[in-house]
Amino acid sequence: MARRNRNKRTQPKQQQQQRAKLSTQLVEQYVFQTRQDISKWRMAENAIKAVEFPMSYLLYNLYDDVMNDTTVTSQIENRTLEAISANFNLRPKGGDIDVDLTEELQNAEFINEIIRQIVYTRFFGHSVIELDWDNTTGESLLKSTLIPRQNIIAKKGWFVKNYNDAEKIDYRGLEEYGTWILEFGKNDDLGLLNKIVPHVLFKKFAQSCWSELCEIYGIPPRVMKTDTQDPQALARGKKMMQQMGAAAWFIIDSSEEFQWAQGVQTNGDVYNNLIRLCTNEISIALNGAVLGQDTQNGSYGKERAGQDTLKKLVMADMAMVEMYMNTRVMPALARIGVVPENYIFQYEIAEDTEELWKMTVQALNHFTVDPEWVKDKFGIKITGERESATPVQQEKLSADDGFFV
Numbered sequence: 001m002a003r004r005n006r007n008k009r010t011q012p013k014q015q016q017q018q019r020a021k022l023s024t025q026l027v028e029q030y031v032f033q034t035r036q037d038i039s040k041w042r043m044a045e046n047a048i049k050a051v052e053f054p055m056s057y058l059l060y061n062l063y064d065d066v067m068n069d070t071t072v073t074s075q076i077e078n079r080t081l082e083a084i085s086a087n088f089n090l091r092p093k094g095g096d097i098d099v100d101l102t103e104e105l106q107n108a109e110f111i112n113e114i115i116r117q118i119v120y121t122r123f124f125g126h127s128v129i130e131l132d133w134d135n136t137t138g139e140s141l142l143k144s145t146l147i148p149r150q151n152i153i154a155k156k157g158w159f160v161k162n163y164n165d166a167e168k169i170d171y172r173g174l175e176e177y178g179t180w181i182l183e184f185g186k187n188d189d190l191g192l193l194n195k196i197v198p199h200v201l202f203k204k205f206a207q208s209c210w211s212e213l214c215e216i217y218g219i220p221p222r223v224m225k226t227d228t229q230d231p232q233a234l235a236r237g238k239k240m241m242q243q244m245g246a247a248a249w250f251i252i253d254s255s256e257e258f259q260w261a262q263g264v265q266t267n268g269d270v271y272n273n274l275i276r277l278c279t280n281e282i283s284i285a286l287n288g289a290v291l292g293q294d295t296q297n298g299s300y301g302k303e304r305a306g307q308d309t310l311k312k313l314v315m316a317d318m319a320m321v322e323m324y325m326n327t328r329v330m331p332a333l334a335r336i337g338v339v340p341e342n343y344i345f346q347y348e349i350a351e352d353t354e355e356l357w358k359m360t361v362q363a364l365n366h367f368t369v370d371p372e373w374v375k376d377k378f379g380i381k382i383t384g385e386r387e388s389a390t391p392v393q394q395e396k397l398s399a400d401d402g403f404f405v
Helices: 003-008 038-048 057-066 070-085 099-106 109-124 193-218 231-243 269-287 300-336 353-363 371-378
Strands: 088-092 126-134 141-146 158-160 168-170 181-185 222-226 249-253 343-347
Touching (some): 038 057, 057 193, 070 109, 070 193, 070 269, 109 181, 109 300, 181 300, 193 269, 269 300
Parallel strands (some): 222 249
Antiparallel strands (some): 088 343, 126 141
């Protein structure tokens, strides 16, 4: 029972002393929602790659805007949720699985948050989290807090309280680094999001232009001719146009003439094609294939191949999670006192039950299969062997048996 309450108990006295916390030093800043374009993306790239005084907030503010795209959100969640929802086991090196501790941490919120941020390093390039005890519920629970990437300059190992603060803290030199402050990813990695930024910007541009096209051709503007030199006629015309409909309008003099410029006749296909291209490029960058989108040219074979590609990426994500959990997270949790020393984290390997069932059926023709194993694997309860129907032997007819009279 003591083991099951390990991450809920009151922290040891040596951990109750004042520690340097990064999350409490953050200064909340308002982020202005401005229109992003390619020039601002290039400027953000140059800022984070600067040699002497790099700045990360420009690029990561742009990443936050990119994450609002529905395609980006769905594709990233497809990969992230696979790693979070997969079952894992905790056990000592060379020992058996610790069932109680595994069940406890499998449902721990801070473990799910750590796994999420580890996977997010694929997309953002870098993550720094801080562990701390949370006493808001009346009991000590361990929590994991992401330090905003805008406040971390990984290239130099600096933490800034706000974006333009000249005072910088070397967080890697703090005593808490490696135990309470954990870092994942590479210092110079900008993540997969940096590769899809232009596609998201072009997609938003195309959607905006298509919306404007719908406004112009869906509700055509209205034109009124009147004597613009007559104030009463002009005022009467303005009032009339304002009260009639919601489309754009303008008034010209009766002696003036207005004509629409002849442009390319289109119903929006040019924008639709650009949006489709950007969406496909986003999917390929994040999942390695276009999944579940192209219903016109799609096929079962293409979808299956895409799912196999996604599965390989998910397996790579889970391997990265295991690596960081065993090299950084588990040793840190052992020093805090949440898990015993020399414990390792390992995902359960998912079996292909469909293929396994085919192999089992084939083996039944030559070997005896354990019914208990079949019940555990496939949920089929076997009550016994089926009686084989013995064919009735036909009686041999002969003249000796009195067949002929």
